[in-house]
Amino acid sequence: MDQDNRIGDTLLEVKNISLSFGGVKALTDISFDIKEGEIRAIIGPNGAGKSSMLNVINGFYHPQEGEVWFRGKKRESMKPYQVARQGVARTFQNIALFKGMSTLDNLMTGCITHMKTNIFLQAIWKGPAEREELEFRERVEHIIDFLGIQAIRKTPVGRLPYGMQKRVELGRALAAQPKLLLLDEPMAGMNLEEKEDMSRFILDVNDEFGTTITLIEHDIGVVMDLSDRIVVLDYGCKLADGTPDVVRNDQAVIDAYLGVSHDD
Amino acid sequence: MFYRESGDFKTNYADDQQSFPIKLDRYAVWVLLAFAFFVVPFFINDYWEKSVLVPFLVWSMAALGLNILTGYCGQVSLGTGGFMAVGAYSCYKLMIAFPGLNIFFVVILAGIITAIVGIAFGLPSLRIKGFYLAVATLASQFFLIWMFNKIPWFYNYSSSGMITAPERTMFGIAISGPSAPSWATYLFCLTLVTIFAFIARNLTRGRIGRAWKSIHDMDIAAEIIGIPPLQAKLSAFAVSSFYIGMSGAMLFGVYLGSAEPGEAFGIDKSFLVLFMVIIGGLGSILGSFLGAAFLILVPVLMKNIMVGAFGWPADLAAHLELLFIGALIMFFLVVEPHGLAQLWRMTKEKLRLWPFPH
Numbered sequence: 001m002d003q004d005n006r007i008g009d010t011l012l013e014v015k016n017i018s019l020s021f022g023g024v025k026a027l028t029d030i031s032f033d034i035k036e037g038e039i040r041a042i043i044g045p046n047g048a049g050k051s052s053m054l055n056v057i058n059g060f061y062h063p064q065e066g067e068v069w070f071r072g073k074k075r076e077s078m079k080p081y082q083v084a085r086q087g088v089a090r091t092f093q094n095i096a097l098f099k100g101m102s103t104l105d106n107l108m109t110g111c112i113t114h115m116k117t118n119i120f121l122q123a124i125w126k127g128p129a130e131r132e133e134l135e136f137r138e139r140v141e142h143i144i145d146f147l148g149i150q151a152i153r154k155t156p157v158g159r160l161p162y163g164m165q166k167r168v169e170l171g172r173a174l175a176a177q178p179k180l181l182l183l184d185e186p187m188a189g190m191n192l193e194e195k196e197d198m199s200r201f202i203l204d205v206n207d208e209f210g211t212t213i214t215l216i217e218h219d220i221g222v223v224m225d226l227s228d229r230i231v232v233l234d235y236g237c238k239l240a241d242g243t244p245d246v247v248r249n250d251q252a253v254i255d256a257y258l259g260v261s262h263d264d
Numbered sequence: 265m266f267y268r269e270s271g272d273f274k275t276n277y278a279d280d281q282q283s284f285p286i287k288l289d290r291y292a293v294w295v296l297l298a299f300a301f302f303v304v305p306f307f308i309n310d311y312w313e314k315s316v317l318v319p320f321l322v323w324s325m326a327a328l329g330l331n332i333l334t335g336y337c338g339q340v341s342l343g344t345g346g347f348m349a350v351g352a353y354s355c356y357k358l359m360i361a362f363p364g365l366n367i368f369f370v371v372i373l374a375g376i377i378t379a380i381v382g383i384a385f386g387l388p389s390l391r392i393k394g395f396y397l398a399v400a401t402l403a404s405q406f407f408l409i410w411m412f413n414k415i416p417w418f419y420n421y422s423s424s425g426m427i428t429a430p431e432r433t434m435f436g437i438a439i440s441g442p443s444a445p446s447w448a449t450y451l452f453c454l455t456l457v458t459i460f461a462f463i464a465r466n467l468t469r470g471r472i473g474r475a476w477k478s479i480h481d482m483d484i485a486a487e488i489i490g491i492p493p494l495q496a497k498l499s500a501f502a503v504s505s506f507y508i509g510m511s512g513a514m515l516f517g518v519y520l521g522s523a524e525p526g527e528a529f530g531i532d533k534s535f536l537v538l539f540m541v542i543i544g545g546l547g548s549i550l551g552s553f554l555g556a557a558f559l560i561l562v563p564v565l566m567k568n569i570m571v572g573a574f575g576w577p578a579d580l581a582a583h584l585e586l587l588f589i590g591a592l593i594m595f596f597l598v599v600e601p602h603g604l605a606q607l608w609r610m611t612k613e614k615l616r617l618w619p620f621p622h
Contacts, residue, residue, distance in 0.1 A: 058488060084490030096485035098478045100547070109478050113490035115471040119499065125466035130278070133470060137277045176489060 007228065008036035010072075011212050012057065012180055017066035019052055019236075026052045027063065027236045034180065039206055040214045041223045044233035045257050050216045051093060053233065054182050057214070058090050059083035071179070085113050089178035091169045093185045093216075099158035103149060103168050106157055107140040110175030140175055146208075147171050147201065163194040170201060174209070181205070183215040187222060195219065199226060220258065224248065232257060283465050286612075300454055305447040313446035314519075320560050321453040322514045327540040327552035328457075328464050329507025334538070335546035336468055337500035338480030339389050343401035344537040346408035347505050349529035350378045351512025353418050356427040359440070359517070360420060367432040367439045371456065371513045378509020379502040381408075386501030390494055393483075405534055412525040428522040440517045449518045456514065460507060465549050467503065476500050477547070508537075543596055545605025554604040563589060 013033040019026045027049045034040045042050045055061040057068065059080045068075045070086060078086075089110070098106055115136060117129045144150055147167050152160060157168055166186065173181055186202065187195045199222055205211050217223050223230065224244040232239040232253050239257075240250040247253055272287055274280040284290040308317065326344060333339050354374035358365065385404040389397050412418050419427050431441030438444040439452050467473055475496045478486035487493050516523045523529070536559060544555020563585050570581035600607045 060488065079492070080488045081490045081492045084488060090488060092485070096482055096488075098481035098485070100481050101474070101477055105474055105477070109474045109486075109491075110489060112471060112475060117471065119467070119472055119503075122470045122472050123463045123466055125470070129466070129470055133281065134277050137281065141277070172489065 006210075007038045010034070011036040011070070013069040014053075014057070015067045015069065017053075017056055017063045017068070019049075019056060019061055019063040025236050027056070027233075030066070030233070030236075030238050032231050032238065032241055034212060034214055036212055037206070037210055038212060038228040039202070039226055040212075041227035041230045042214065042216050042233060043218070043220070043223055043230060043257065044239070047235075048233040049236040050233055051184055052236075054090065054184055054214070054216065057083075057180075058088050058182060084176065087176075087179035088182065089173035089176040089180075090182035091166075091173050091184060091186060093188060095162075095165045095169055097157045097165055097169055097172065100156060102154045102156055103160075103171075104140065104144070104153045106168055106172050107143060107175045108136060110172035111136045111140065111177075113176060143171050143174050146174075146204070163190055163197075166190070166194075166198065167201070170198075170205075174205065174211075177209075178211060181211050181213045183213060183217075185216050185218065187217055187219055195222060202226060281469070283462075283469070297458065301451070305451055308446050308450055310446050313450050315564055316561065317450050318453050318519050320556055321450075321457045322511050322519055323537070323540065323560050324553050324556040325453075325457050325460065325511035325514065326508050326537045327544060327556045328461060328549065329504045329511065330537050331541045331544075331546065331548070331552045332464060332468070332476070332507065333500050333504035334541055335548065335551070336473060336480060337476040337497060337504075339386075339497060339500060340394065340398040340538075341401040341504070342398050342531070342534045342538065343385060343404040343408070344508055345529040345531055345533035346405040347378050347382060347508040348512030348515060348533065349408055349412055349525050350381050350505075351375060351509030352516035352523055352529065353412055353427065353525075354378065354509065355513035355517045356420075356429065357418070359430055359432055363430070363432075365432075367434050367452070367517065368456075370432065371510050371517070374513035375506040375510035378512065379506040382501045382505020382508075383498050386498050386505075389497050389501065402531075402534075405531055409525045409529060424524075426522050426524045427516070429517045429520075432517070440521070442521065444518075453514055453518060456510065460510070461549060461553075464507070468549065472496075472499060480547075539593065543593060543603055545603030548603070548605035550608065551603050551605030554608075558592075558604065559589070562592070 010033045015031050017030045018028055030049075030053065042053055044050055052061060056063050059078045059082065062077055098109060101109070115132055117132050121127065121129045144153060147170065149164070149167060149171065152164060152168075157165055160168065170183070170186065183202070187198050190198065202213060202215070203226065206213055215227070227244060229241070229243055230247045231241050232247060232250070234256045240247050240253045242250075248258070272285070274285070279285075284293055304317070326348060330341065330344055333341050351374045354377040355370055358370045358373055359367075362370075385401065388400045392400060413425065419425055429440040431438050431443060433439060434452065437448045439448055468476070475486070475491045478489075478491060479493060479496045483493055486496070512529065516528070520528060540555035540559050541552065542555070543558055544553065545551025566585045566588060567581055570576045570584060571578055596604070
């Protein structure tokens, strides 16, 4: 991959983030940046604060200290839906799809921040509302094609197997055409083949749509292969930050998380 | 020419997203509407109007409204009777204040007033969910009925405390009041219900409907993909109350002619509409109609059979009717907890492959 052309300026920067729940310190003084077009991974042992970090980025948690800068501007305290409207989409560790709705409807709901027609035009349907609906249907069909989920278009997602649900959830996040895509353990609980598929999708999303991706993942092999840079967290503190090679050879990271291979 | 969806291919997205994707469904709906609009009015008599068709249409409207709130948006409400009373009293006050106003607009305006009241009572839904919200809406039911009983301005200081609909017209034909012809009240209700059933369908299949459904399925995920919960929930309360207000106005103005809040709009009416929605099918437009038909028409049918055909005493028939309806409700909920609409959906799914089982 052509590193230099793909990666651009800083898209999002967190500065000195500290977050605590009562006496429990979830994050302490975390700073790092995410550059446009890169795949950035956050790794660390269980309870290290990885998901809390994502929740801070998409506005679900409000840190006591620190700042989030998005696209060169300091972000004021925001509700999650406002952050979504700025172009941040995410998937969840334990799938958060709308189970009663079809795959197609889930993806169409992903586009919702871009849809504009008001309630009266919606009531009449013919005209602007229908035109908008068809325009977004076409866009969503493109994503359905990309993910290869044509056959389950009209199936309620509650009936789909786990791996497919993960794929639909990625699709819903993509439908929002995000500038920054947050993936919380996209490969948790998957078999090797499903992991390979998912890795391929992540690389393709990054390559074809130029979407910046931040992911949390426990499969170290996958993380090292996919990501451009990695942040390592442990007990809410930043342990290391850098390219996969730097992180792999960092003594603190090896002690806290990676462990030592006994073959050496 | 079997009724099924296989073989009915679509070549563009507009066709695929229409209200009735199956060709025979489309024809059936047009035929039914044509029959209801152009044939029934010539044969309708007072009995069919007062006991069967108009109550069915009025309660369908209420069920549509509650289905938008509870079925689509997932907010349980027990305030339906109270909101119908708001519609009825707005209708009454508007009829008195503007005697020349076309009754069609009176009903729409009554709906709008109810929508505003609905938004106010929907505010707690941002903080509380499920059963707790149901209890909060129960408060609105009791408060509203109490208010219409206690404040004489609402019933124009009449000595009986009741409100009575004066004669109001549309195109010079009386729609409300004692001299309104059967066919006119029927057509009036049918037109309103038809228009607003299509509007409900349009709202629920588009952007707003998906926002409601996503709030229903998982409100946190909905917020994270960019749906403001406040806006989504309150719009559902507004639209739902609008429908329920219109049904209240129709119930009072067109059907009953006079009303007293505790009796016509009591808590039992809130439960009646909730049962309609649950039995018909949560989150289904068709289900609203099926549920209303079940709870309004089956009792009429049973009464006819027991009193008319068997000659049993009327009080015995009335009690047996309650027992039987209760048993039927339980039977349906055990056999198909997702309601009559789901039963119909399953039938269609089976027919897709018929005559093969898989």
